[in-house]
Every structure is written in C-alpha cells, then in structure tokens.
Amino acid sequence: MTVDRRAFLKGAATGGSAAALASVTAPGEAGAFARPSKPRPTQALGLLYDSTLCVGCKACVAGCKDANDMPVERSRDQESWNSMVTPEQRNQVVRQVGDTQPIWDTPKSLSGSTLNIIKAYVHGRAEVKDRAEDGFAFIKRQCLHCNDPSCVSACPVSAMTKDPDTGIVNHHVDRCIGCRYCVWACPFNIPRFDYDSAFGKLRKCELCDHRLAEGELPGCVATCPTGATLFGRVDDLEAEARRRIALKPGDTYRYPRGDINRRFGPYTPPHEKVVQAAYQPEVYGDRLLGGTQTLYVSAVPFDKLGLPHGPHIPDRMYATETEAVQHTLYRGMILPAVVLTALILIARRNVDRHHTEAEED
Amino acid sequence: MAPNGQHSTYVQADDLDACVDLFGRLKRRDFLKFCTGVAVTLGLSPALGARIAKAATSPARPTVFWLSGQACTGCTETLLRSHHPTVDTLILDMISLDYHETLAAGSGEQAEIFKDQSMKRNWGEYVLVVDGSIPTKDGGIYCQVAGHPFVDDVRHAAEGAAAIIAMGSCSAWGGIPSADPNPTEAKSAQDVLPGKTVINIPGCPPSPYNFLSTVLYLLTFGKPPELDAQNRPRFAYGxxxxxxxxxxxxxxxxxxxxxxxxxxxxxxxxxxxxxxxxxxxxxxxxxxxxxxxxxxxxxxxxxxxxxxxxxxxxxxxxxxxxxxxxxxxxxPNLFPRVAEPKGQGVTPAAAALAAGVVGLGVGAGAVLTSRLGKDVPPDEAAFEPPHYTEKPDNQ
Amino acid sequence: MATNEHAPLGGKLVTGPFLVLFVVFFAAVIVLTQRFAFGLGSVTHLSDGYPWGIWIAIDLIIGTALGCGGLVMALMVYIINKGEYHPLARAGLMTSLFGYTLGAFAVLIDLGRYWQGHNILLPWLWNPNSVLLETALCIFAYILVLMVEFSPAAFERLGMKEARRRVHRVLFVFTGLGVLLPLMHQSSMGTVLVILGHQVSPLWQSQLLTLHFLVTALTIGFAVVAAESVLSSVAFRRPFETRILSRLAGVMAWVMMAFVVIRYLDVIRVGALPLAFQPGVQALAFWFEFSLGIFAVLFLLPKGNRTNPRFLFLGAMAMLFNGILYRLNAYLIGYDAGPGWSYFPSFGEILVTTGIFALHIMLYLICVKMLPVLHTIRTDRPQAGANAASPAE
CATH class of the missing domain: 4.10.480.10 (Cytochrome-c3 hydrogenase, C-terminal domain)
Incomplete structure (x- = not known):
C-alpha cells in the first residue's frame, strides 16, 4: 500500500472532518447538517403555562419545594432583610448575617434547590399586567421537557434520560459525574448544579413523576389557584393553547384548572375569566428547538420573558446537528478504523525503514 | 378605680362639669392631638393640625344634613363607634348635625320642620351626607320619608349643598340594594345627582375615620380632598x-x-x-x-x-x-426579574493576577524574540544536526 | 549513538526558578483544598450560566492543544520525515503527556461529582450520542498511548532493556493511535460546542467547529514544536533545527491560510459578519484572532522567512495565539449565557490554572534532568544556561 505522504498530510489536516465538511456545504435547512428531529411521544405529559392567568402568587414555587423536599433559598444580597436567628442560635453570638436562616424563600433564579420559579418581566413604569410597554408579566421557568432534549444527547454517562412514554426528562443523580455539560448544552438553561456544596448535586424538574406515580398532580399544578399552570397530555394542552390564542380581549373563557384530562389529582372546576390582553399569536413549545412538552402562551412577546425566541432560533434542537456530525464521522467507527489502519501501515513501514537504514549504517 | 393621682379626676362624681368636659369633650391638648392625627390620616403635614383644630372649633359650625335611604344604619353605627373624637364631640362641638333620622332628638314632623327651616337658613352652605341607596323605580316610591320619595329629598337637598358626601357603599355605588335583581332600581347618589360632585366614601360600612377626615378637610380647606376616578378620597382609597x-x-x-x-x-x-x-x-x-x-x-x-x-x-x-x-x-421586589444578574464578574485581585500572567507571557515572548537574532549561531549550516536515526539498542 | 542518544541533563534540581514555580503550585494546592472542602462555588466564579470556566477552556481545551506538539511531532517523524528521528521528539512526547495528564487533572478538579467520575468508564452507562463521552474516552486513551510512547525513556533510565525492546517492537501501533486519537478528540472539542447553538455567538458557532478545532490543534501543536525548538536552541545553545521545521512551516502556512479563509467565509455564510462590527469584547476578540491568523500567514508564507529563526518564531507565536484565542473565544468569550449572567475567572481559578502550568514546567524540569529525554548534543559548545530557562510552552 502506497500512500502519498503529502496527500495524506492534507487529508490529516482536514482530518476525519472531510465528511462533515462535505455534508455541511451540502444544501439543507440554513445550510445545517442535521439528523431528523425526534417527535414528541403521543402520550407525552406536560404543562401549559398561561402567563395572562398567572397572578404571581408563587404558590407553585412553594408547592414545588414541598413536593421535592427542597430547602428555602435566598441570595447573599438578601441577607439583610431575609434572616432570622434559629432557636439553636439564640444563645450564640451571631457573627455575621450569613449565619442566620432565611425567613422566606426568595430564590432569584433556578438553582440546585429551586426547580421552579416565577420571574417577572418589568418594563418602564410597570403599570399594566401583560403589556410589553410600561407593563409587566410573569413567567414560570422550569424544565421544558424537550421533545428532543439536548441534555439527554449531551450527557456522557446517560444520567439524563427521556421516558419513552411520558416524555419526562429524568436525571439520575447516581450516574451523574457533575461535568455540567447538560447545564451548558440546555438552550433553556434549566439543569442547575449546586456549586456551594462540597458534594453538590445537579437538579432539574422531573415533572414530579414521583407524585404522578401516586395519581397526584405535580406540586406546581396542584397548588396553582388560577390554572395558569395546567397539566395534561401535551397534545391536548396544545389544542387548549390554540383555543386560547384565538381569543380576543373581552371574550369570556372557562379556564380549566389542574389536569385537563382529569386523570391526576382532585378535580378542580374551571373558572371563568374575561380575557384582558391579546395573546401572542403563537404557542411557545410547538415547534422551536424541536418542540417542548411545557407549552407557553402569553400576551407579552416570548423573548421578553427570557425564552429563546426569534428568527435565529431554529425549529430543531441543536443536538440534531452534533449527532449528525458525530454519527457521520463515527458511524460504525469505520472512518477512524480506516485512518488508524493507514497510520499504522505508514508507521510500520517507517519503522521498517529505520531498521533497514540502521542496518545499513 | 384609681383613687389618687391625675386619674382621680375621672371619678370625681360630684364634679359633674369636669366629667362632662372629660367625656363629652376633649381637653385642648388631646383635641390638638386628634386634629394632628387627622392631618396625618389625610396625608397632610402635621403642622396643619392646628389649622384643622381652628376650623373644627370655629363658632360657626357647619350644618350637616344626613339623609338615610335604603340603608341598614350600618354607616351610622360605624360613626357611633368612632373614639377620637367620640361621636358626641363631633355632632355637638364640630358640626351642627341638623338632621339625622337615627340620632335626632326630635322625630316626626318636628324633625322635618326643623330640617326645612335649617336648610333654608343655610342654603348653599351646608354639607349633605347621604347613606343608603336611592330607589328610582316607579318614581322612587319604594323609599319614602314624610310622604315624599327619598330620591326627591336627595335632589332637593343637593341643590343647596356646598358639598355632598355619599357615606357607605349603598350611596356610593348602589351597594346591596343594587345587587341583582335590584327590584327597586336602587342607584347611587351620584347617579341621581348628575353634574354634582359627590364625594364617595364606600364601604360596608366604611371606616368612620375616612368620613371624619373628609369632613374635617372640607371644613378646613373649603374643598374636597383629592379624589380618584370614582370620586373616592385618595388618602383612603388610593x-x-x-x-x-x-x-x-x-x-x-x-x-x-x-x-x-x-x-x-x-x-x-x-x-x-x-x-x-x-x-x-x-x-x-x-x-x-x-x-x-x-x-x-x-x-x-x-x-x-x-x-x-x-x-x-x-x-x-x-x-x-x-x-x-x-x-x-x-x-413587588420579591419577584426575580427575567434576567436577574447572576454570576460573578471581574474582581480587582483576579484582574490583577490575570493581567500579571498575561504580561509576564508577553514580556517573556518579547525578550525571547529580541534575543533570537543574537544568540542563535549565525551559520546554521555549520551546526546542522546530523541525520539522527532511532536504533533499537540491541543492534 | 545507540542508547546514549538521549541523556538526562543532570544538575541541581531545586533552583531559584523552580522554587518560584513551587510557590505558585502550592498556592494552587491551597485553593484546591478549599474547593474540595467547600465546593466549587467557594473558589470559582462558576455559575449555572457559565458552568465551564477557565479550568476547562484554558487548562483542558487549550492545555491539550498545547500538548498536540506530540501529535505534530508524530506527523513530522512518521509522515514527512520518513521516520527520521527528530531530536526533540521525546521532549515533545513528554510535554504532550504532561499537557494531557494535567488537562485530565483539570477536568477531575472541575468535575462536580468527581467521586463518580469512573462512571465514564462503565460501558453500560455510555451514551453514544454524547460528544463529550467520545472526547473524554479519547483523551483517556491518548494519555495511556502517550505513556506507552514515552515508556522507553523510563525503561532506559531503569536499565530495563528487554522491556524497552518489546515496547519498541509494537510502538508503531501506538504511534498510529497517537495520531488518530488526538485527531478524534481535538476535533470533537469543537463538536462539543455545536450543541450550545445560539448560546455561542455566530462569529464562532458553526458545524465547522469540528474542522476548526482540528486545524487549531495542528497549528498550536506545530507552534509549540517550533517554539520548543527555538527556545531550546536559545536556552541550551543548541544548534537551530530549521530543515524539517521550515518544511513543515511551509505546509502550516498554507493550512493556516486555508483555515483563515474557510473560517471567515463561514462567518459570512452564516451572516454573522455584522456582529464583528458591533463594538464589544466579542468583536475585539474576533478581530484580534483574525489579525493573528493573517500575521501567521504573512510571517510564514515567504520562503525566506521560514529559515530565519526570528520570523519562524514570530510566525509560530502568531499561529499559537491565533489558535489559543480561537479556542478561548469559542469556549468563553463568544459564549453568551443570556442576559443577566456574567463570568470572569476568580482569583482562585486563575491561581489554579497558573499552578497547573507551573506544575507542568516543574515536571518538565525534573524529567529532563533525571530522565533521558533531551537529545545529547554532538558539539563542543558548553551547555550554558541549561538550568536557567525551561523550554516548555
């Protein structure tokens, strides 16, 4: 076997990526090279969060903490007003504010001890709810349980898995090595690691599947007073969301609460409400980034609520692109095997030449 | 029972004048305190308390007519439960309550005649208080006082009123009587008095102090306090x-x-x-x-x-x-913002260290580059290394 | 010239520079003690917006690229040089070994749940879709390969001739692997970023990241070899080796040019060029990186420059920092966690990074003095300044 060295060097310089390069330059959606998106499981369970119904009571935040045995949380800058001395500390000298316990749960964002949070979009004078200009709106952030999740694709040790039936994305803490690639890879920035512990855990919302197993609703849904967080089969939730975005201000609508399919948890009657603000003409989670099992409807543009939205966000998850590159280069390990064989042959021949030349010396 | 000390004055049964003074009126100092409190309730400077006191103790006490329509007397009851001042201080010392069906000493025609006389005398200067909603169905016959519909009484009294106060939810916006199916077509004072400024003190019942403070504001400044879109005083309903x-x-x-x-x-x-x-x-x-x-x-x-x-x-x-x-x-501030600042940025020590490390690298590189021309032997060919080959040592 | 081709330098181990390095390393050890006692948050500025900081971006991603000197050396020796041995091959292998081992060490201290780190070696937990798995396993395997490749030096020192001979017999397999594995994981370090999607600025985000990281591994590796060659000629007053180097430099200049062209055509293709004109750190970093690439081409493309040590060195440095900056940009500067998040390495993080590099240099000094790593010089010149400076990257 003769390999032109120069040619081989050029081949090596572009490396095994030659195949990828060829594919990337091939026409495709926005020039990208991707495997097909994975569809949502037909019986997938999820949430529909309606920002216009949310009153910001944060019962879901408390409900989530109860359901998942999470501690209350505060950030450093809140210590001055959110501190109390515990009974055990009563006879001790409290050296600094950090020694005290928080009174209220005031997380600033998702974290290793907050899997669900209500955040506020605030603009200008913040006069009217669900208005972008000089208004405000609420947004619930928790795992969106993507149809085609990046974290599941990214995790090297299969600590992130997607249930084939319910579509719930689970985290297996006993497998996790704490590399935090999922934190990085998630376009919604959902998985969170506990950096303040020597033995930190990664945590994310798992749709309270331990409660679902007992026929209970997820903590956030069970406590939501207004039905802003609605649970159910995602396809049914999507139909509900489409009905809502067709509503106009002034319309009266009977908003279901709890489980739209009435399978989990106690029955909560719908409540009637007059639509105040016009919905955005889009259901968030139906297509962007491959679609999600947590759907959003809102009166305020989604990008203002901190969700990736806009012309630069594709309809497929980025995992489709990495996996396409990866599985093209490493399909059956053929390309690496061919390259390795060539390299070994050259090395072998050169070693042989060594021997010959050395003997000639 | 405090037998001695200053409290003893409260139980000097033989000193009736003192008792009347203490229970029926306020001591000057307490009265000033009360007026200052009113000023604060109204959101005014405490310094205006003296002005309010002066207005309240003016010998020309303003005349007040209190007309009750479809009411439960709850608004009167709430007034009776005011303690600073007590209602008697109010009606005896601060205002001249010339007509109030529940509180009037007289009754029947006596009361009505007194009302008419007083109204004529004070035409254009009195304060009209309405409590209870006003039925308008069938010409308002479902609530009549002294034989004429209440709605006519209110319209008549309003003509000569310097200020009109709707006390309680019923007169402020209709209240219980106006609730569905509203058989009497009960309406608020404002509804039957279009074009007039009606100060609404809604509540079922409202706090008496919202009423008292409004009255004292009127006495002091001669105009209603700042009102919201529904003509409610902002200090209480803001x-x-x-x-x-x-x-x-x-x-x-x-x-x-x-x-x-x-x-x-x-x-x-x-x-x-x-x-x-x-x-x-x-x-x-x-x-x-x-x-x-x-x-x-x-x-x-x-x-x-x-x-x-x-x-x-x-x-x-x-x-x-x-x-x-x-x-x-x-x-509220307790809501984290969509983009809450998180993570830690540059600290002086870190910046200094990073700059030091980078500086060290750049410096070393520069020194090396400058030395390269000098230190390397000029004639490389002379030192061209020999043709090295790797040989297994066993050969 | 059989077994005495390589020889330990000898000399005093504990010198002034060595002590300085030790102090830097010791500071890092203190920081690391704190990290293991109280968690990552106690010493780093890592957050859920920036879960990977400089320990990954610099120590691993750039550190292992610096360790690609071994890869380039292998390419030189076995592909270009027809098996002719390069005098710096063993030193290059050693710096590769240290670079990769310390990169792996950086990963280990950065792992939030390091006590479960062995899970990555359990085949039943492997996720074949994970680029990171492939990268991690390749790095792990490559460290083993480097150990085998470097083992002859240790065997020589220990006088284990039989072992050395056996290893030498199968060395060509490891040489092949030693080229393949870095090609695989260095390119995958780019693929790792593709999944970040819009979180990486379009100035860097591209499916060509795979190719770009491969090319920068080669350019950085070459620059390291060239720098090592130049530095050792200065530090140890060795004759300057231009023959292979300048041949390779010619190839690398064209590779660099192709890289610059492909990279910037790609930026234009995805429509990211306007971003390069928005004032800010990203645009600045982009143009700085671009200029370094152009400089490298300009320095190395003229044939006359390539035999001039100074131009060769400057070109190699431009190439080196182009690669380093490209990787830093793609991993940290071009990364945007979204509004609200901020990151700059903490004092402790920088201390650990400098400490790891200090450890690297210390290990290098120890090894060249105690193991037969550097080639013996057949010249009468005195070995002036042998202990003064270290020719590590």
Whole structure:
C-alpha cells in the first residue's frame, strides 16, 4: 500500500472532518447538517403555562419545594432583610448575617434547590399586567421537557434520560459525574448544579413523576389557584393553547384548572375569566428547538420573558446537528478504523525503514 | 378605680362639669392631638393640625344634613363607634348635625320642620351626607320619608349643598340594594345627582375615620380632598388592600389557606384562594382597621376574605369564593426579574493576577524574540544536526 | 549513538526558578483544598450560566492543544520525515503527556461529582450520542498511548532493556493511535460546542467547529514544536533545527491560510459578519484572532522567512495565539449565557490554572534532568544556561 505522504498530510489536516465538511456545504435547512428531529411521544405529559392567568402568587414555587423536599433559598444580597436567628442560635453570638436562616424563600433564579420559579418581566413604569410597554408579566421557568432534549444527547454517562412514554426528562443523580455539560448544552438553561456544596448535586424538574406515580398532580399544578399552570397530555394542552390564542380581549373563557384530562389529582372546576390582553399569536413549545412538552402562551412577546425566541432560533434542537456530525464521522467507527489502519501501515513501514537504514549504517 | 393621682379626676362624681368636659369633650391638648392625627390620616403635614383644630372649633359650625335611604344604619353605627373624637364631640362641638333620622332628638314632623327651616337658613352652605341607596323605580316610591320619595329629598337637598358626601357603599355605588335583581332600581347618589360632585366614601360600612377626615378637610380647606376616578378620597382609597395587607408575605411566599379552618387558615396564611378580593379592592382597611381595637381588627385580620365592599362590580356582585383579579400595579421586589444578574464578574485581585500572567507571557515572548537574532549561531549550516536515526539498542 | 542518544541533563534540581514555580503550585494546592472542602462555588466564579470556566477552556481545551506538539511531532517523524528521528521528539512526547495528564487533572478538579467520575468508564452507562463521552474516552486513551510512547525513556533510565525492546517492537501501533486519537478528540472539542447553538455567538458557532478545532490543534501543536525548538536552541545553545521545521512551516502556512479563509467565509455564510462590527469584547476578540491568523500567514508564507529563526518564531507565536484565542473565544468569550449572567475567572481559578502550568514546567524540569529525554548534543559548545530557562510552552 502506497500512500502519498503529502496527500495524506492534507487529508490529516482536514482530518476525519472531510465528511462533515462535505455534508455541511451540502444544501439543507440554513445550510445545517442535521439528523431528523425526534417527535414528541403521543402520550407525552406536560404543562401549559398561561402567563395572562398567572397572578404571581408563587404558590407553585412553594408547592414545588414541598413536593421535592427542597430547602428555602435566598441570595447573599438578601441577607439583610431575609434572616432570622434559629432557636439553636439564640444563645450564640451571631457573627455575621450569613449565619442566620432565611425567613422566606426568595430564590432569584433556578438553582440546585429551586426547580421552579416565577420571574417577572418589568418594563418602564410597570403599570399594566401583560403589556410589553410600561407593563409587566410573569413567567414560570422550569424544565421544558424537550421533545428532543439536548441534555439527554449531551450527557456522557446517560444520567439524563427521556421516558419513552411520558416524555419526562429524568436525571439520575447516581450516574451523574457533575461535568455540567447538560447545564451548558440546555438552550433553556434549566439543569442547575449546586456549586456551594462540597458534594453538590445537579437538579432539574422531573415533572414530579414521583407524585404522578401516586395519581397526584405535580406540586406546581396542584397548588396553582388560577390554572395558569395546567397539566395534561401535551397534545391536548396544545389544542387548549390554540383555543386560547384565538381569543380576543373581552371574550369570556372557562379556564380549566389542574389536569385537563382529569386523570391526576382532585378535580378542580374551571373558572371563568374575561380575557384582558391579546395573546401572542403563537404557542411557545410547538415547534422551536424541536418542540417542548411545557407549552407557553402569553400576551407579552416570548423573548421578553427570557425564552429563546426569534428568527435565529431554529425549529430543531441543536443536538440534531452534533449527532449528525458525530454519527457521520463515527458511524460504525469505520472512518477512524480506516485512518488508524493507514497510520499504522505508514508507521510500520517507517519503522521498517529505520531498521533497514540502521542496518545499513 | 384609681383613687389618687391625675386619674382621680375621672371619678370625681360630684364634679359633674369636669366629667362632662372629660367625656363629652376633649381637653385642648388631646383635641390638638386628634386634629394632628387627622392631618396625618389625610396625608397632610402635621403642622396643619392646628389649622384643622381652628376650623373644627370655629363658632360657626357647619350644618350637616344626613339623609338615610335604603340603608341598614350600618354607616351610622360605624360613626357611633368612632373614639377620637367620640361621636358626641363631633355632632355637638364640630358640626351642627341638623338632621339625622337615627340620632335626632326630635322625630316626626318636628324633625322635618326643623330640617326645612335649617336648610333654608343655610342654603348653599351646608354639607349633605347621604347613606343608603336611592330607589328610582316607579318614581322612587319604594323609599319614602314624610310622604315624599327619598330620591326627591336627595335632589332637593343637593341643590343647596356646598358639598355632598355619599357615606357607605349603598350611596356610593348602589351597594346591596343594587345587587341583582335590584327590584327597586336602587342607584347611587351620584347617579341621581348628575353634574354634582359627590364625594364617595364606600364601604360596608366604611371606616368612620375616612368620613371624619373628609369632613374635617372640607371644613378646613373649603374643598374636597383629592379624589380618584370614582370620586373616592385618595388618602383612603388610593391603594389596594392587597398592598398593605398584613398577610401579604404569605401571598408572596405562596402560603395559602385552602379551606376555612385548615392548617393554613389557622396559621393566618393568605386568604386569596378562599376568594379574598383584596387584590382588586381599594381601601385602607389593613392600614387603620376598625373600632380602634388594635391590630387585625378588619375582615382579613379576623380570618375572613375581603369581599370587596368598596368596589362596584365586586362587593355583592362577584361570588364570595370567586378569585380576584390581581391588580398589582408594580410587581413587588420579591419577584426575580427575567434576567436577574447572576454570576460573578471581574474582581480587582483576579484582574490583577490575570493581567500579571498575561504580561509576564508577553514580556517573556518579547525578550525571547529580541534575543533570537543574537544568540542563535549565525551559520546554521555549520551546526546542522546530523541525520539522527532511532536504533533499537540491541543492534 | 545507540542508547546514549538521549541523556538526562543532570544538575541541581531545586533552583531559584523552580522554587518560584513551587510557590505558585502550592498556592494552587491551597485553593484546591478549599474547593474540595467547600465546593466549587467557594473558589470559582462558576455559575449555572457559565458552568465551564477557565479550568476547562484554558487548562483542558487549550492545555491539550498545547500538548498536540506530540501529535505534530508524530506527523513530522512518521509522515514527512520518513521516520527520521527528530531530536526533540521525546521532549515533545513528554510535554504532550504532561499537557494531557494535567488537562485530565483539570477536568477531575472541575468535575462536580468527581467521586463518580469512573462512571465514564462503565460501558453500560455510555451514551453514544454524547460528544463529550467520545472526547473524554479519547483523551483517556491518548494519555495511556502517550505513556506507552514515552515508556522507553523510563525503561532506559531503569536499565530495563528487554522491556524497552518489546515496547519498541509494537510502538508503531501506538504511534498510529497517537495520531488518530488526538485527531478524534481535538476535533470533537469543537463538536462539543455545536450543541450550545445560539448560546455561542455566530462569529464562532458553526458545524465547522469540528474542522476548526482540528486545524487549531495542528497549528498550536506545530507552534509549540517550533517554539520548543527555538527556545531550546536559545536556552541550551543548541544548534537551530530549521530543515524539517521550515518544511513543515511551509505546509502550516498554507493550512493556516486555508483555515483563515474557510473560517471567515463561514462567518459570512452564516451572516454573522455584522456582529464583528458591533463594538464589544466579542468583536475585539474576533478581530484580534483574525489579525493573528493573517500575521501567521504573512510571517510564514515567504520562503525566506521560514529559515530565519526570528520570523519562524514570530510566525509560530502568531499561529499559537491565533489558535489559543480561537479556542478561548469559542469556549468563553463568544459564549453568551443570556442576559443577566456574567463570568470572569476568580482569583482562585486563575491561581489554579497558573499552578497547573507551573506544575507542568516543574515536571518538565525534573524529567529532563533525571530522565533521558533531551537529545545529547554532538558539539563542543558548553551547555550554558541549561538550568536557567525551561523550554516548555
């Protein structure tokens, strides 16, 4: 076997990526090279969060903490007003504010001890709810349980898995090595690691599947007073969301609460409400980034609520692109095997030449 | 029973004048204190207390007519439960209450004649207070006083009034009588007095101090206090109950009573889920309470959800259990923003260290580059290394 | 010239520079003690917006690229040089070994749940879709390969001739692997970023990241070899080796040019060029990186320059920092966690990074003095300044 060295060097310089390069330059959606998106499981369970119904009571935040045995949380800058001395500390000298316990749960964002949070979009004078200009709106952030999740694709040790039936994305803490690639890879920035512990855990919302197993609703849904967080089969939730975005201000609508399919948890009657603000003409989670099992409807543009939205966000998850590159280069390990064989042959021949030349010396 | 000291004056039974003075009137010092308190309630400078005191003690006490329509007398009852001043101080010393069906000494034609005379005498200068809603169906025959429909009395009295105050929800916006199906077509004072400025003090009943403060403001400044879009004094109705509610932290922390008597209810948690209308009702109930009984003496304080009595379309209209629209004007600071600043940026020490490391590298590189030309032997060919080959050592 | 081709330098181990390095390393050890006692948050500025900081971006991603000197050396020796031995091959292998081992060490201290780190070696937990798995396993395997490749030096020192001979017999397999594995994981370090999607600025985000990281591994590796060659000629007053180097430099200049062209055509293709004109750190970093690439081409493309040590060195440095900056940009500067998040390495993080590099240099000094790593010089010149400076990157 003769390999032109120069040619081989050029081949090596572009490396095994030659195949990828060829594919990337091939026409495709926005020039990208991707495997097909994975569809949502037909019986997938999820949430529909309606920002216009949310009153910001944060019962879901408390409900989530109860359901998942999470501690209350505060950030450093809140210590001055959110501190109390515990009974055990009563006879001790409290050296600094950090020694005290928080009174209220005031997380600033998702974290290793907050899997669900209500955040506020605030603009200008913040006069009217669900208005972008000089208004405000609420947004619930928790795992969106993507149809085609990046974290599941990214995790090297299969600590992130997607249930084939319910579509719930689970985290297996006993497998996790704490590399935090999922934190990085998630376009919604959902998985969170506990950096303040020597033995930190990664945590994310798992749709309270331990409660679902007992026929209970997820903590956030069970406590939501207004039905802003609605649970159910995602396809049914999507139909509900489409009905809502067709509503106009002034319309009266009977908003279901709890489980739209009435399978989990106690029955909560719908409540009637007059639509105040016009919905955005889009259901968030139906297509962007491959679609999600947590759907959003809102009166305020989604990008203002901190969700990736806009012309630069594709309809497929980025995992489709990495996996396409990866599985093209490493399909059956053929390309690496061919390259390795060539390299070994050259090395072998050169070693042989060594021997010959050395003997000639 | 305090037999000695200054308290002894309270029990000198033989010194009746002193008793009358103490119980019926206020001592000058206390009266000034009261007026200062009113000034503060109104959101005015305490310095204006003296001016209010002067107005209140003016010998020319303003005449007040109090007309009651479809009312439950609750508004009068609330007035009777004011303690600073007591209602007698009010009606004997501060105003000249020339007509009030419940409180008037006289009755029947005597009272009516006195009212007519006084009204003529004070035409254009008196204050008209209306409590109770005004039925308008069939010419207003469903509420008549002295043989004529109440609605006519109100319209007549309003003609000569310097100021009109609608006391209580019924006269402010219709109240219970106007609730569906409203058989008498009950209306508010404003509705039957188009074109007039009616100061509304809604509530069922309203806090007496909202009424007293409004009256004293009128006496002092000769004009109504600042009013909102529904002609309610802003000092009392400018904020949502939700904003000042003592249970608000429970709302913010998501702690709700779910049923009457459940664990959360017993611990004083937020009543929002029981139908509390505090988030859509403007009133100062949580701030001043009722009956001077101390903290918590208002509906929510006692464990009952606010039912929105001061708000048209909410009190007596919305079901008790129906959930309120949360009209939070500004999201509280406890909500994290969509883009809450997180993570840690550059610290001086880190920046210095990074700059030092980079500087060291660049410096070393520069020194090396400058040395390269000099230190390397000029004639490389002379030192061209020999043709190295690797040889296994066993050969 | 059989077994005495390589020889330990000898000399005093504990010198002034060595002590300075030790102090830097010791500071890092203190920081690391704190990290293991109280968690990552106690010493780093890592957050959920920036879960990977400089320990990954610099120590691993750039550190292992610096360790690609071994890869380039292998390419030189076995592909270009027809098996002719390069005098710096063993030193290059050693710096590769240290670079990779310390990169792996950086990963280990950065792992939030390091006590479960062995899970990555359990085949039943492997996720074949994970680029990171492939990268991690390749790095792990490559460290083993480097150990085998470097083992002859240790065997020589220990006088284990039989072992050395056996290893030498199968060395060609490891040489092949030693080229393949870095090609695989260095390119995958780019693929790792593709999944970040819009979180990486379009100035860097591209499916060509795979190719770009491969090319920068080669350019950085070459620059390291060239720098090592130049530095050792200065530090140890060795004759300057231009013959192979300048041949390779010619190839690398064209590779660099192709890289610059492909990279910037790609930026234009995805429509990211306007971003390069928005004032800010990203645009600045982009143009700085671009200029370094152009400089490298300009320095190395003229044939006359390539035999001039100074131009060769400057070109190699431009190439080196182009690669380093490209990787830093793609991993940190071009990364945007979204509004609200901020990151700059903490004092402790920088201390650990400098400490790891200090450890690297210390290990290098120890090894060249105690193991037969550097080639013996057949010249009468004195070995002036042998202990003064270290020719590590």
């Amino acid at each position: 904020r949502l109950i939700h904003e000042n509610c003592e249970r608000r932290p429970h709302f913010d922390a998501g702690r709700f009573a779910l049923e009457f008597g459940d664990a959360g209810h017993r611990q004083g948690w937020c009543l929002y889920k029981l139908g509390c209308k505090g988030p859509e009702t403007y009133a100062n109930c949580p701030a001043i309470g009722f009956n001077d009984a101390g903290f918590g003496a208002w509906p929510v304080g006692t464990g009952h959800p606010c039912f929105g009595c001061t708000e048209k379309g909410i009190g007596f209209t919305k079901p008790m259990h129906a959930m309120a629209e949360v009209l939070t004007v500004t999201p």
